[in-house]
Amino acid sequence: MPILALLLLLLAAPALSLPPCRTGQLRLTLDGHDGDFNGMSHAGTELSIRNTGPACALDALPAVRFRDARNRALSAARTAPRGMHPGPVLVPVRLATGHRATSQIRWISGPVFPRNRTLRARKITVGIGTATLPTPLRASLYGPAGQPAPFEQTPFHAIESGSER
Numbered sequence: 001m002p003i004l005a006l007l008l009l010l011l012a013a014p015a016l017s018l019p020p021c022r023t024g025q026l027r028l029t030l031d032g033h034d035g036d037f038n039g040m041s042h043a044g045t046e047l048s049i050r051n052t053g054p055a056c057a058l059d060a061l062p063a064v065r066f067r068d069a070r071n072r073a074l075s076a077a078r079t080a081p082r083g084m085h086p087g088p089v090l091v092p093v094r095l096a097t098g099h100r101a102t103s104q105i106r107w108i109s110g111p112v113f114p115r116n117r118t119l120r121a122r123k124i125t126v127g128i129g130t131a132t133l134p135t136p137l138r139a140s141l142y143g144p145a146g147q148p149a150p151f152e153q154t155p156f157h158a159i160e161s162g163s164e165r
Helices: 003-016
Strands: 026-031 042-051 056-058 064-067 076-078 093-095 100-108 116-128 131-144 149-153 157-159
Touching: 026 116, 026 131, 042 056, 042 116, 042 131, 064 076, 064 131, 064 149, 093 100, 093 157, 100 131, 131 149
Parallel strands: 076 149
Antiparallel strands: 026 042, 042 100, 056 093, 064 116, 100 149, 100 157, 116 131
């Protein structure tokens, strides 16, 4: 076994020994940080997942979906994370009781393409196992006509106790 693979396995061991998080023990909220994510043609929010149950392991990059007012999935696609090819190694996040993990989501919020497609999101969901955590969101996502609207998502990371906002 290559040394790097062994090292990554050892780093992941504490999180992997925990049971996976379940939707019933998690609470999803959004925080726009008073507009810090907004710019000329982009917007975003911070996703925050708080664990109200026993310690568990949370996927670092779970599936995020945008939904319309009728709860239909919108055609939006996460762009590939930056890093190693074919992608970074993402270790599950250890989420202790009462602690939270955060991720940042950013999307194009203005008509910047020669031919635009506009999606109106009213909800965002985060995939946890085979279930999802939903929360309301009012956002307009733009993409090129005939293609999914792109968005970026950072991996979730645990917020250390005492660094709560």
